[in-house]
Amino acid sequence: xxxxIEIFKALSDENRLKxxxxxxxxxxxxxxxxxxxxxTQPTISHHMKVLQQVGLINVEKRGxxxxxxxxxxxxxxxxxxxxxxxxxxxxxxxxxxxxxxxSIKCIEE
Amino acid sequence: xxxxIEIFKALSDENRLKxxxxxxxxxxxxxxxxxxxxxTQPTISHHMKVLQQVGLINVEKRGxxxxxxxxxxxxxxxxxxxxxxxxxxxxxxxxxxxxxxxSIKCIEE
DNA sequence: ATTGTACATAGATGATTGTCAATATGTTCT
DNA sequence: AGAACATATTGACAATCATCTATGTACAAT
Numbered sequence: 001x002x003x004x005i006e007i008f009k010a011l012s013d014e015n016r017l018k019x020x021x022x023x024x025x026x027x028x029x030x031x032x033x034x035x036x037x038x039x040t041q042p043t044i045s046h047h048m049k050v051l052q053q054v055g056l057i058n059v060e061k062r063g064x065x066x067x068x069x070x071x072x073x074x075x076x077x078x079x080x081x082x083x084x085x086x087x088x089x090x091x092x093x094x095x096x097x098x099x100x101x102x103s104i105k106c107i108e109e
Numbered sequence: 110x111x112x113x114i115e116i117f118k119a120l121s122d123e124n125r126l127k128x129x130x131x132x133x134x135x136x137x138x139x140x141x142x143x144x145x146x147x148x149t150q151p152t153i154s155h156h157m158k159v160l161q162q163v164g165l166i167n168v169e170k171r172g173x174x175x176x177x178x179x180x181x182x183x184x185x186x187x188x189x190x191x192x193x194x195x196x197x198x199x200x201x202x203x204x205x206x207x208x209x210x211x212s213i214k215c216i217e218e
Numbered sequence: 219a220t221t222g223t224a225c226a227t228a229g230a231t232g233a234t235t236g237t238c239a240a241t242a243t244g245t246t247c248t
Numbered sequence: 249a250g251a252a253c254a255t256a257t258t259g260a261c262a263a264t265c266a267t268c269t270a271t272g273t274a275c276a277a278t
Binding site: 009040046047063065 | 235236237238239240244245246
């Protein structure tokens, strides 16, 4: 869960979403990304690090350039996580509590 | 895009993720949710408002209780958005810039 | 009407975050 | 070696946010 929170934090920034969009068609170097965003180089570097640390992108150094690419499996895992926690299941945590307001509780099956 | 950023911000908090998980099996009132989290009532209220404002949950008032439930279509739209911006497409923004680093550009088809 | 219950709002505070300027590191070319 | 280029790190600052206490509002039951 902690891991997914960090992923959502990484996705909560307009510039980082734009970066992911830029990478959707294949790898780019940091200079490509800087061309597309009006941010300074250290800020780009910071965003790339955030995306990298949560596993959303890959980095490959070739010569003086760093090439970034999307890790699609992490994207997929993130979507699966969202779906999973919002889908009914017998053993989910909502069984654990109840008050007197007659709310509908977990499916019993 | 702004809308999705707000959704990801809403998903970037452990307690709000727990709340969504609690709601996965059906509606609950605020008191149910407070039972499951060690937070004060105003904090719960704040989180419910955040989730509501980004369209992740529904609120229905019945008597003195407020019943919350997940808006599954918004969950689905969010997943679709993530997949969409990370999937290659001919008209995506990564065609717009280039430097001399020989990065792979958008698929030409 | 009064009291109790469920929830919302306002204001304050400590923590986190996005951004920048300045500087450092590492690579390539002459 | 030295210069030029690509990227990373550091430190600072303004803005945002999660949380709390205190208070307000709305409904229900006595």
